[in-house]
Amino acid sequence: MNFETSILTDFYNCCNVPIRLTNEEFKDLCKVGYTDFFDRIYPIEEIKLNINNSEEEFTNFHLKLKNDINYKIVDMSKYNKKTGYFVIGPFRTNVITNLINKDIPYKPIACCQYLSTLILSIYEDKLKQSTPSSIMSPYIRKAIGYIHMHYKEEISIDSICEELDINKCYFCSLFKKYTGNTFSYFLNNFRVEKSKELLRNTNLSLLEVAFSVGFNNQTYYSIIFKKFTNQTPSQYRSSSLLCELNE
Template structure:
């Protein structure tokens, strides 16, 4: 709760965009920037309906009417069951009829604000992870991924490098991080590939190889599993 509250407060101070957190069960966790008009026009049950309808494409801007938009994203990139962030409403016109108190924002800015929110979330999460007392083997494994994610990482070779039993390492890693080693590795690679998709003109195959995948189809499958989009769709939707 403190993590989410702190994240949304920091985001609101930067952007002044109404934002709320909703659990995976669609219960409201925390909100900031809302007023009575917003709650009357867009009550929680309405927001929950949007989440249900858009569950597989949450990164899309959601059009409410001609001028009003929302954006809904997962709270955690690693665990979709953590819930959702709801950004908005925002108006793409400065004086929308009947919505005078809704903040004005260019639609493309909503994407940048969404990335800022996720950036704040990631930064706070990383600080929490850094403060945790992982045992030496888990820290070494994470450091190994950070340095060698673009290479072929074989869990057997990693366990040999750590001088650990494979079964023990796998159970210890999941207990410490909440995720399997394969999930952690794939997520890290996907995050690195997102930067290349938006900041370079490399082909999808080149990017897949660059971040450690030796098969474009497998890369695209994993990418869609984490983001709900193919690499091509993600690039098309977010690159300006």
């Protein structure tokens, strides 16, 4: 289970309320607890309208629609400027509408006030668990958290420094100091580890695997993979299958 899915799964297990994570352009990164029905009623345009009209630095919307359909939209800009949004819901807050139609989870209004706090607490806890305890710099914690969330997308040192509002040279020295590696080495290693999961557990082509973890071409992906593992992706997949057969 990847980093972002584990966050949503923990939240869903606690509350039984569907939740999705989107990037800053409202593209889904992952979702948990959603059904086809929930996807059909997902009010993406209304959510965009509310967020785009907000002048607040940190946003926490409670969006209430007709038929007592509610959503919480939690902006993660508190941690990184353009990380994205947690969208919690749908859920109902009126016990009468819930009795009429129980297809959408019911949460008392007093309870739903804490949903945004809970998801952010889970996110912070997961980030701390996945970051070595020796890394105390908030810049490095945020950078690693950003990699966990966005490794499938194009990431550069320049974009990270812009997100964190930090000088590039200072960031590079700070990252090397706390992790022992350069930012590029850390990012590529993380992507390779994620690609191993896909090689073991899916039938995706090598090109599809490369794209899925943020590499823009198969050749470069294979070069980087062999650098970290001393195997090509194909060799790794074959050896993993052989190990499974021998177990």
